[in-house]
Amino acid sequence: MVGSMNNDKIVCEEKKHLGGKMVKVCIKAGENNVKGIIITGDFFAEPEEKFDEIIRKLIDLEAGLDDALTNTMNIFRNENIKLYGISLEDIEDVVKRAITRLKRQ
């Protein structure tokens, strides 16, 4: 899924964990930089409030296209979150795919 707003574009990718849940990643980006990452899906997280905080941090994340993946995963690894239905690797994989797609455009 792709959309655009002003000069920014939004690219979305998704992945279903085998036998598990879905994670959807949308990245808002300018010419060469990320202006926010939105992670949604039908998974479960514990503690829920901590995951809410991570989502808020990612929505405001600004980074170069080459740094965005590392910065995203650092935010997750700095918090003690337990995920059900998806894994951190799934999130990493989908963010990576979305960034790759952005770079091709």
Place this chain on the structure above:
Amino acid sequence: MLYEMRDSLRVIIAEWPQNQFFNLAFEEAIYLEAKHPTLRLWRNDRAVIIGRYQSPVLEVNALEAKKLGVKLVRRFTGGGAVYHDLGNVNYALTLPNYESELDIEAMFKIVGEAVVEALKSLGIDGAYYRPLNDVEVDGLKISGMAASKTSKRAFIHGAMLVSSDISILWRILKISKEKLSDKKLTESKVKRVTTVREVLNKDVSLNEVYEAIANAIAKKFALKAEWGEVKRDEIKKSLDLYRRKYSRLEWNLSYVNELKALISKEEEDALKEISIPDPVQERVIEWLEA
């Protein structure tokens, strides 16, 4: 198990189907307020209930939902979007002081197995729990669950499709191909869900379903089911949550602003319209506040 057979499970039927927003506010209120193990049984009129971490932009076909009079409410637990109508029975189990090491996955298994027993008592023998949070019959989902757990409190709720109009699901949910990748294919169309009525080829009464669920969950947790009443402080807490959270776009339409470039203005307007109570629904609240 933490509880002993002498402990009781308060079972309440607490539903305001005309106001789906209040129904979901009550769900969180009982999670926060219940002092004893409590099972709430309830129904909703037409609504799509999305999970805590979902974006309506990516999950809900708002134009179709608006046309069908379907409301949109976000729940406080994770998991996926479900469709509610009066043919759908919801169950919500709150276990306060449940200082168990069991995680959400283990809780799903326990309650899922209880739902299997409830279905068996209704005459459905082939149901089984499917991890993570479903109960299925012959590969088709008949009940789904969601949960929240802290170190001292466990909450598991779910929906059992009894006689729902499941054709509406296809119209109001945006179901991606990825999601369908491990679901059953039938006649070139993917069929993912079934109902108690469809499996049994007959209707069952609401009371039968309520009793089956209450008895099976009480037995699973070694508790004695005792039918009780809604408490005034639970209504008060629900009204507070309704005003501050569940009747508001800020909650129901989280993760919409960031993604609105993906939908048309018409769809955005439809999302806003279906995600707040209408005047008729507000009258239910006025009556409760009186």
